[in-house]
Structure formats: structure tokens, C-alpha cells
Amino acid sequence: MEDTPKSAWDGFEGPTQEDVNYCIRCGLCLSVCPTYKDSLRETESPRGRVVLVAKAIEGELDLTKNFKDHMYRCLDCLACNDICPVGITPADLCLEARYAIHQATPIPRLKPILFRGIFPRTGLLEALTKPVALYDRTGLRKVVNAVQATSILPSQLRDMERMLPHKLPLRGTRHQLPDVVVAKGERRAHVAYFLGCVQGVMMAEGCKATVEVLAENGCDVVTPSSVKCCGMPMVGYGFKDEARNVARYNIDLLLELNVDAIVTDCATCGSALKEYPHWLADDPDYAERAKQFAAKVRDISEFLAEIGIRPPEGKVDARVTYHDPCHLCRAQGVREQPREMLRAAGVELVEMEGADTCCGSAGTQLITHYHTSVGVLESKMDNVAGTEAEMIASGCPGCQMQLSLGVKRRGLEAQVVHPSQLLAQAYRNSERD
Amino acid sequence: MIEQSILKELQSIVGKKQVLTEPEDLVAYSYDGTFAERRPDAIVRPDSTEQVSEVIKVAFRQEIPVIPRGMASGLAAASIPLVGGMVLDTCRLNRILEIDEVNFIATAQAGVITQTLADTVAKKGLFYPPDPSSIKQSTLGGNAACNAGGPRCLKYGVTSDYVMGMTVVLADGRVLKTGGKAIKNVTGYNLTQLFVGSEGTLGVITELILKLVPLPKAARTAKAIFPELTDASLCVNNILSAGITPATIELMDETTIATIEEAMHLGLPLDVEAILIIEADGMDEGSVLKEIEEIAGICRATGASDVEVARTEAERAVLWSARRSISPSLARRAPNKLGEDISVPRSAIPDAVAAIKEISRKHDIPIAIFGHAGDGNLHPNILFDKSDPVQLDKMKKAASDIFDVSVRLGGTLSGEHGVGSLKLAFLEKDIGPISIDVMSGIKATLDPKGILNPGKVVPGGLPAGNELFSW
Numbered sequence: 001m002e003d004t005p006k007s008a009w010d011g012f013e014g015p016t017q018e019d020v021n022y023c024i025r026c027g028l029c030l031s032v033c034p035t036y037k038d039s040l041r042e043t044e045s046p047r048g049r050v051v052l053v054a055k056a057i058e059g060e061l062d063l064t065k066n067f068k069d070h071m072y073r074c075l076d077c078l079a080c081n082d083i084c085p086v087g088i089t090p091a092d093l094c095l096e097a098r099y100a101i102h103q104a105t106p107i108p109r110l111k112p113i114l115f116r117g118i119f120p121r122t123g124l125l126e127a128l129t130k131p132v133a134l135y136d137r138t139g140l141r142k143v144v145n146a147v148q149a150t151s152i153l154p155s156q157l158r159d160m161e162r163m164l165p166h167k168l169p170l171r172g173t174r175h176q177l178p179d180v181v182v183a184k185g186e187r188r189a190h191v192a193y194f195l196g197c198v199q200g201v202m203m204a205e206g207c208k209a210t211v212e213v214l215a216e217n218g219c220d221v222v223t224p225s226s227v228k229c230c231g232m233p234m235v236g237y238g239f240k241d242e243a244r245n246v247a248r249y250n251i252d253l254l255l256e257l258n259v260d261a262i263v264t265d266c267a268t269c270g271s272a273l274k275e276y277p278h279w280l281a282d283d284p285d286y287a288e289r290a291k292q293f294a295a296k297v298r299d300i301s302e303f304l305a306e307i308g309i310r311p312p313e314g315k316v317d318a319r320v321t322y323h324d325p326c327h328l329c330r331a332q333g334v335r336e337q338p339r340e341m342l343r344a345a346g347v348e349l350v351e352m353e354g355a356d357t358c359c360g361s362a363g364t365q366l367i368t369h370y371h372t373s374v375g376v377l378e379s380k381m382d383n384v385a386g387t388e389a390e391m392i393a394s395g396c397p398g399c400q401m402q403l404s405l406g407v408k409r410r411g412l413e414a415q416v417v418h419p420s421q422l423l424a425q426a427y428r429n430s431e432r433d
Numbered sequence: 434m435i436e437q438s439i440l441k442e443l444q445s446i447v448g449k450k451q452v453l454t455e456p457e458d459l460v461a462y463s464y465d466g467t468f469a470e471r472r473p474d475a476i477v478r479p480d481s482t483e484q485v486s487e488v489i490k491v492a493f494r495q496e497i498p499v500i501p502r503g504m505a506s507g508l509a510a511a512s513i514p515l516v517g518g519m520v521l522d523t524c525r526l527n528r529i530l531e532i533d534e535v536n537f538i539a540t541a542q543a544g545v546i547t548q549t550l551a552d553t554v555a556k557k558g559l560f561y562p563p564d565p566s567s568i569k570q571s572t573l574g575g576n577a578a579c580n581a582g583g584p585r586c587l588k589y590g591v592t593s594d595y596v597m598g599m600t601v602v603l604a605d606g607r608v609l610k611t612g613g614k615a616i617k618n619v620t621g622y623n624l625t626q627l628f629v630g631s632e633g634t635l636g637v638i639t640e641l642i643l644k645l646v647p648l649p650k651a652a653r654t655a656k657a658i659f660p661e662l663t664d665a666s667l668c669v670n671n672i673l674s675a676g677i678t679p680a681t682i683e684l685m686d687e688t689t690i691a692t693i694e695e696a697m698h699l700g701l702p703l704d705v706e707a708i709l710i711i712e713a714d715g716m717d718e719g720s721v722l723k724e725i726e727e728i729a730g731i732c733r734a735t736g737a738s739d740v741e742v743a744r745t746e747a748e749r750a751v752l753w754s755a756r757r758s759i760s761p762s763l764a765r766r767a768p769n770k771l772g773e774d775i776s777v778p779r780s781a782i783p784d785a786v787a788a789i790k791e792i793s794r795k796h797d798i799p800i801a802i803f804g805h806a807g808d809g810n811l812h813p814n815i816l817f818d819k820s821d822p823v824q825l826d827k828m829k830k831a832a833s834d835i836f837d838v839s840v841r842l843g844g845t846l847s848g849e850h851g852v853g854s855l856k857l858a859f860l861e862k863d864i865g866p867i868s869i870d871v872m873s874g875i876k877a878t879l880d881p882k883g884i885l886n887p888g889k890v891v892p893g894g895l896p897a898g899n900e901l902f903s904w
Contacts, residue, residue, distance in 0.1 A: 031569035041478075
């Protein structure tokens, strides 16, 4: 008998033959993949990754540094999942492969600390980012900029620095937002606002605007400051068990509140929270609760569209283009609702070409795969620049940071905002008149 | 294996990062749109004609096989490296060089994606008609090298009808320019058309001069349901005999209909033998509408039980979604499929379909039939699992029988996919020994060392035992 070679993740949970078997190798996914378009290299394409995974399962490829890198280079923008005519999900396969890699091979030290120690404790994440906030608040950044000290840094560090929002809150958003905000006018719903990590740390204005918009639309808003990370960063790095732990925690915390809806203004958090039933499908204690939980989760734009936006009396006079976050348009099928928010705010909405193409952020790609991330960003910015918009709206902190970087790299004037900010501004403008 | 010093030399031509040799890369460049796979020794990614020329000079000197490759969506295993060597990836040659709006001509590099060219010229009111199903994931160079077709060929012709000239790097690295912008050109042999369909065995296409036509301003689509397949076939002839040339006439047989319906639940009838999807296009809405109504009338008069004309763009999209869902629906029925593309005189379609159904019964293996009925190009798709030796054997026998049928009915092995390595064993049966002798002579003249895509189109050229598999 001939020995069948063992799968590269033999004995561990990971992608199986069944997941890859029906790929007909037509290559249609190449036409939508941002990493393929940037590199024009089959190895950086969804079809390439599917075949790499297949060959690892067949035992023909080992989990080398290169193999891992190809799995991690995927931006998880989900465009390939969407277009595959057969129903293969290459983006999901990459995440599954990362989980398999994580189990089957030893891992660098830093990541476990990040995902087991820091991300689950959002308060700690805020504390850790304080030095950055101080650097910002003290005006040190101005000094550094004035002497162009940043220009001597390698381009990547310079871009990471440029990515930071202009004003970081000294106090984390979770300490600034009241625990409860009371509805304005007739009360229409009781909602919980899920304060995401990056959103809370980097995008305080957006968070405040979302709560404000909810209140303006007749919602009592409770913001539990003890929520943990949604779990997506852990899934992204193959830490599935850690992700399941935070999911259980968040389900317990938020179901307890007995709210009508759990609203998030972060595309990635929203897509993760809605996936909890998948993550916990095999957990007898949580499978059902996860479904109850997910049924309540709404992106802010989705929720407003369902209850109907109260038309603001004021408006925002600006030319705005909208970037579809991958985790909102494809992961959640929310495309029209954020645009409705912008129209309600009275802005002039100009569509860019390829509004739903990935911006290259994918959370941490600027750090882990700098050239790919920036390459993808640059083609996005070509389309943004074509609209001559004064503002770019997008409901995802990762996208917002990446687009801010794009704006700076191009020397554009455009401001990057969350759709909530524009709608909130429209309500504020009506009060002023 | 390619020696380190040679890899270094190649790197010095195309840049260090553009020579790939990691196992992951070799795997990623080992397949195409078929079930075939075999790894190269290296992938070389030039971005200009000059670089291609320099790379090929090295390959010629060292006698290293060169396998030109676009986006590898081909369906004949024409870009699979059979004996190692280097895959010459043309995807970085992706610039549209000129759109000549006066002469209706586009000049573009070989790696430009076909859809990209079509979109770009459409913005100027011009039309590049060749529409292989892989239009979004195939390149102009690959389309020309395999002479790709598509549904619209009925009215507009195949890729070769649009290639007016090209730049080709020959086996020794010399750069040949053929044809040009002149519509009439009989100066010398028609070398342009020699390279169209040569599947990378005679030279590497790096640039193309392509004919464009005015962009149609209107299109209407109809779906006609036929209880009897012979009626559907007769209907195709009746439409064309009435002096109407629709842009497309697409046929699906009962197996195909059942497969789509099972997967997509589109509400297709399961008790009929054929559905035709017909599209008319033209320069004004009125005449196109008149034409599609006329077509609908002919369908009804020729035995169609139901004809539905799409009134809106959305309805049109629904009709085409049925057509486009064929391949994927089939894919879910078996891990592998062999998509053949025999081409017969259109009057022979009923006989061909009947014979293929008999083959399916005889070998007890599912075969779905669909294709471009207007031009007689059929796609019998054999569904199988290559990991099962019994099924693999049945697939081989069925494929061989299908080729026999096509030749017997006055048709040919391949209408639009090409010979590649998949159909090579059947070539002589179709075109005969004299054709093969002439082809071998041409091959020997243009590629004396046999380095260009060995084992494709022309028999010979492979050391024994290197065939993709034995039929």
C-alpha cells in the first residue's frame, strides 16, 4: 500500500477537501481580487490560495513561511466569496487556514499576548494608546512635523504615523460616553450601542455622533463600557478559541440588557457580531443564545433604515463620496442604507467608480503587508480623486484610517468621516437655525 | 531544473522579484481552467516586448521550455507546463497603447484583460465583440493565441476576425511585426493569422492591433422553450434563413436545464428537451424590438411552447443568469468536468445531441449539453471525479466517442477552446496526416529547438511519458 501523504494540518481543525473540491479553476475571482490586481500574481489570487490550501491538505505543501504569508496577505474583503459561481469561499478558507496554521505550528510570542491579553480588555487597549494620544495632544506632533522628523523614518512608519486621526481623545471614548442617553421626542426604541475597540480609541467623534443620531431618532441608548472586542481580530489571526470566549462574554452582557437592538457603527464589529451563531454553533450552551443575540445586531445605517430616519431640519452642505466597507456591503449586504443616511443629511452624494472595492486596510495590513496595502489603497484613491469630493464617508474605522492615509499621501483636502457624523451635524445645524 | 546562474541571468532581465521559484508559486502556476496540473521550474514575469525577447534568447540558448501564459482560464490545458521549464507570464504587459477613433482600431499589449479593453473602447462608443465566458479573467494575448470565441460569434465572428496585426517574439528572440492598420493587406503570407490560434507554440504574442466596430445601442433577449430538441434546432435554421442574424442563439438541453433548475430554482420547465436564449442587437431600439418579435414569431411557428421576450434590462439579466449559471451548476454535481467544445454544421445539431446522449447512456456517465446553437458549437460537459479510476476511464472513453461523432457529422474537435494538450491525441483523426505534416513543418521552421510550449497543438515534441495522461 502506498502511503497517502498527510495533510499539513493533520490532526487539527482546518479547511477540508470538501471546502476546495468543487473549485473549477475558472479564475473569475481574479477579476475582483484587490491583491491580485495589485500584484498580477496568481499566488496572490483567490484561486491561487484555494489551490495552495488544496495542496496543503493533500500534503504536497508544508506550512512554510511563504505559505503562511500567502494566507495572511488576503485582505478578507470577501469579493471572491461573492463572485464565485460555484460557492467556494476563498476568503473564508484563508481565515480557516490561519486557524489551522495557528494550531499546527508554533507562533511568535507577541501575538498571543495581543489577542489573549490586550484585545479582550478594551480598557487596557485604550491605556496603551495613551502615549500616542499624548504625543498628539501635547503638540509634539506639530514639532515633529515642523522639523520633518517623520520624513527620515522609513516610508512605512511615516504612513503609520499619518494614519492616526488628527485628534486622539486623551480620555477613551468609553469614559466620555454616558452610560445612558435618553431619546429625544417620541420614544421609538431601546437600544444598546456596541462600542468597538478601534472605533472607541481612534474615532471618538464618530462614536459620539452615532449615539447622538440614535437619540435624535427617538432611541434610549445604553452604552455598556465593559463590552469586549468583537473577536474579529482574533479570527483574523487564527485565534478562534479566544474569539469564541469574547463572543460568549458579549452575548451574556448584552442579552441581559433586554434591548430591542444592538447597534454598532463599525462594519467589522457588525459582521463579527452577526457571525456569533457560526462561531458558537457547536457550543450547546451558547448556540441558541448566539442566534438570539445576532438577530438583534444592526449596523447603525441598517437600524435607521428600518425605523425610518427622522428628517433633520438642517443640512450639511458638502460634496461627499461614500466608500463601501467590505465588512458592511458584502459581509452584511448593507449597501443602500448608509447612502440613505447621507442623503438624509442633505449632502451632495457623488458615487466613485468601484465604491465597494477594498481600500487595503483589512485592519492591520499596513503593518503586516505594507506594499500590498498601499498598492490597493492607491487604486482606491484614484477613484476617490475622480469624484472631487470634499468628504469621504465610510462606516468602518479601519477604512477611515486607511482613507485618511490615502488623502494625506495624495495631498488632498478631503476629510474622512463616519456617515453618523454628517447626519449628526445635520441635526445640529437645524438647532442652530 | 533551471540552473542558479541562469535564474540570475533571468533576474537581471526582468528584475529579481519577477522570477518566481518558491514551491507555492510553482503550484499557483501549475494549472489552468481544466483539471490538469503540472509544475514549472520557474515563472518569469517580463513587462515589455524587449524583456520578453531577452528572456527568450536565454531560453533558446539554454534550450529551456517556455510556456506562455496569460490568466490561465483556458479549457484545453494549453498553458500547463508539461516538461517543467519556465512559465512566461504576460500579465504585466497590460497597457492599452492607443485607441484610434478614426480608424476604429485599438493597439494593446498582450496582458490587457479583454473586459478592460471592451470597457475602455465602449466609453468611446466603440465595440470589441469577442466575448469568451472568461472575458473578465482572460487576456487579449491568450484570446488570440487560442482564438477564443463566445456567444456573440454568431453575428460578430471570433477573435481572429478582429486581429489585424501583432508583435510576436520568435523562438530565437527576434521580434516580428505582422499586419497593421490597413484593412486590405495582401502583402506576403498572412502571418498574423498563422499566430492566431497557435497556442504559444510558434512565438510569444506581446502586442496586438485590433479591429473595433460601432457599439450597438440596443439589445433585446428572448427565451424560447421547446418540447422537442429537433424543433429547437430547426428553429435556429429558420431564423437565419429568414435573413435575421441575432447576436446570439444559445441552446441548453434537458440535462442542462434540470441541473440549473436543481441548483438555482429559476422556474425552468423540466419536461422539455431544449431552451434557446436568443439576443438581437442593433443601432436603434425600434428595429431591435421588431427583430426580436420576428424571432419570437418564428420560434412559436417552429414548435416553441412558450416564448418570453425581456422587456427591461432587469428581465434580460435574469435570462442571461440562467445561461451563465450552467457551468457553476454543473460544477456542483461532480468534482471535475471535462468541458468539450465540438463544432458541427448547425444542421447536424440534433444528430450530434442524440449521439452524445447515447454515449452518456452507453458509458453510464452524466453529460450535459449546451452551447452556441447558432454556429453549431456545442459544449458537451462530462461530469466525473478524477480521483476515481473507474470514472476517469469512463470520461476518457466518452470524450473519445464524442470526438468521433463530431468528425463523422462533418464537424471538428474544437470550436473555441483549442487543442492544447487535452485534444492532442485526437488531432489526426480530425485533420489527417497531411495537415499534421504541414503543421510540424511550420513548427520546426519557427521553433527549431522545440522550446515553445512543447506538447501542445502539434504531435511530438515531448519525451515519452510526459503526456498529460494517456487516453
